[in-house]
Amino acid sequence: MRSLQLLVLSLFALPPIAGLLLLILPKVLGRIVTILSVVALSAISVYLFVNFDKPFQILIPGYSDKAVMIADVLLLAYFAFIAIKRKSVLVGLLTIGQAIALGYLIKLLGNHEGGIHAQFYVDRLSLFMFLLINIVSGIIATYSLQYIDEEDCSPYRKKFFMFTMLWFIGVMNLVVSADNLEYFFLFFELTTLASYIFISFRKDKESVTNALRALWMNQIGGIAILGAMIFSLSTIGYETLSFQTLVTSAHTVGLLLPLALLAVAALIKGAQMPFSSWLLGAMVAPTPVSALLHSSTMVKIAPFIILRLAPAIKGTHLSLAIIALTGFVFLAAAISALAQDNFKRILAFSTVSLLGLMILMAAIGTQTAIVTSLILILFHGISKCMLFLNAGVLEKKFHLKSALDMDKLAESGPFTSFIVCIGFISLMLPPFGAFIGKWFSIEILGSTLRETRGLTALVMLAIACGGAVLSLLYFKVMGLLIARSGEKDKVTFETTHPLYNINLVLLLSLILAGVICLPFLLIGYFGPVASDVLGSAVAVDVQSNFSISIGNMSFPVIPMILAFLVLPVSLFISLFVRFKKVDRVKEYACGEKIDYKFNSFYFDTEFLLPYFKAVGLVFFALIIILTVI
Amino acid sequence: MFELKKFRKKSPWILHFNAGGCNGCDIEILACLAPKYDIERFGMINTGNPKQSDILLITGPVTKRTRERLVEVYNQMPEPKVVVCCGSCASTGGIFRGMYNIEGGVDQFIPVDVYVAGCACRPEQIIDGVVVALGILEEKTKEIEKTIKLANKPVVEEDGQVNRRNMPAELTYETAV
């Protein structure tokens, strides 16, 4: 037990230390240190997951509470500095708001004579997030070693970028294991700071504007957390700052306002409409940043918080409001994405959309829903990471940003276009993990219809339509970049830098391994994690007819194996297969031999975005109003 | 043994190509498909796609513009295939013969199996021609059929608006296909 605690602490400490070393060491040594530390982090998180038996707390001596408080104040001071430096009124006002709330909180804490709470609580959910954060972000960190090297900026800034990335990984590890809300607030605000630093990295006007937007939006989340702490301290029954106590005592107290405020913070971090624009603005930063924010770390705080809250809010009005919001966002973001041409913007909208689905599943809170949410978090993380890293390759090697220009990609970069294909397909089709999430979510919503008397029927409709819209979106993009003329029958892969290649191949094999191991993962991985989330055992059993039952759902294995053989395997083969004895002809174009430029259908849905945001705002208000009533 | 060859006769799919005619013959071909003559009872379908058809029905004289398209479409048809010229223009150039924009009959460029006379040819005649063509189709092998001219004759595209590519280099079908 003690060794496990130490290992968890090493997860917190190792990334910042490696980052500091990186600042000092020369380039090559820095690279080695980064790669070694990333491998160590991944190994530790795997070891932790394997050797874990029951949830434990980590107690840090009491004076660290004071240190956290001082860090909070310093952070706010820095925000105020940014506000003055960039002349941003909004950031300034929100910082003042945060400062007032923080001051009130400190006063409350002075009056409050609570017992000593453990600051950290590590259960399987934390370990699940550790795995995702450390492995996927580790891959991103290795990748960005090369990427940032090709960036046009001073060597110091390059090192600073890597340093920020590494300490950010450390902060993410802290976020998912913090139990004391005070600590949680600090780490939450640190991630906000990291997003500000990342987004404003390129220093041009657009970057700074977007970074400030990210800052103030996430500051609202910070205020919500402060509010949650204040309410939780002043509500009779809670009087606690511990996340766990808050969740477990919610049923007896009945007032859900602190939980609702935490959920609001989560939804803002998860870029749900109308707060989606901070995540969309994040694409002005270097591409690894997008990969980091979208896939494994920043936005995944949202489903993580909701998963933590799930046992307390299950079946309440609060969860219904969250379900309504996220179901709406799933559809709205998918529709908005259709109008986009920029590759990264398309990916960003699809992230917002799928995040909605994850949060929705977490908010429903039944056994199967939790498992589905976990499946989505994991596989969406891996697939999105691969897609974003690939977007980086597209930018650096092929100088392509808009999907409309990717006309001849399959000829000049078959491997890159193949990765994009697999990435998109793994988000929508069987047998991939994200598809399983979509499938289960429809069935779960279908099966909860009776209990909610049809209230979730509209949400189910939104999921059904949103799923179809997302497929159309992916087909639209794929159609632009897989066209190859008949003369290029033999595929010769392009050469990219090994640091790019290795990481992409690693992610690709993770996706495929995830498909193959899914039955085992369900039993040995998602099942136990879901049990820890719910606090009660989740029945995941193997049935006689080669299917796995999760709660009241069953996951048939044989069709999945068939689908695996049909889809990913056949896509692989289709790249390499050569029909030797078959003659070639040109494509039919009524006898013409002109080289055509290909395009896709244009969907004019951009004008809907303000309306979507307005509706999203109404849902946010609904979350608060419903809980207050 | 199970002879695949005899099924050629039972499902000939048609590709209709107008090489520059006056649309008289085209209307007659469409009349064949209509309920009165109904060539679908022989299993024929007008596919509109060279890659899936067996019979190439050509109407009209070959103009300078359609020549390369005709050859290209012909080359995209997989063997065994037959070519039927519908009407006098397609067979010889007809009344357009000798005009500045006309290259002549179809048989100058691709091998023709059946000539259907008439201006315009009647639907009965077309059906008759196709039935003759079916007999030829059954005897053909899967050997590649070559186009007649164009192989060595350099082609100069007079109007660069449509096609700027170097056609002679691409059209050496004798070796390429």
Add this chain to the structure above:
Amino acid sequence: MQSIIILSILVLLAPLVGGLVYGIERKVKARMQNRMGPNILQPFYDFFKLADKRLVMVHSTHAFLGVMHFISIWVAVAVLIFGGDLILVIFLHLLSTALLIMGGFSTRSIFSHLGANRTAISILAYEPVLIIMAVSIYAVNGSFQISSIIGSEPLLYKMPLTFIALLLILPIKLKKSPFDVAEAHQEIAGGAEIEYSGIFFEAIYTAKWLDYIFVYALVFLFGGSNYLLGAGLVVGTFIYLNALDNSSARVDYRQMLKFSYFVALPVAFINLLITLFN
């Protein structure tokens, strides 16, 4: 064990039956137009003829994806016949369509691209209705498993509106007029399947037969344990589809989407709400 053998035989025979259905359809359509029409075995003649053509393709990836389209649709039909999960079956069918679409996109052919784009849009049009149908069946029957649906009471009486919605989107699914924009022979010469020839086109052609089996099996589900009713529904749907195909003109893909979202989807959704509040 015995039932598994019977089901396997059914799966193996599915393309044959589908071909027969297609043959009958061509005959019926011709008779509706006062033509004689081809032989009922005509699809099989086509099949053998296509096998006899010289092998020609654009490039290997394209040809291979066509073959995989056929195999994947067979997988979907097999899971359907073996009584798997209804929503899984719908998505497996989506997978097979995806392979066709990717095949269409993989060449640099304009018609192929247009057809693939339109096929993707038609997925958008019919998929939500199919999913709502599956969920409504769950609301009535308490299970997504086809094997238990087929053993229960006839669904038609409890969800007539869903059946109507299904009938409304079936022409989109089967690429029949008025919703045949994806294929549109006179306009884009067959769409995504245009570049296939010879034995590779045969795969696409046979996949079309399996598509019939898939669709009519979905219709058959509405009969529940009353197989006679199911068969009647299949025959009725068959006649309806052909009559509609013969009597209507093609609409734009926008009109198709509007029709699907403002007519078919609400109809299915209303039925879902009715079953919930009963």
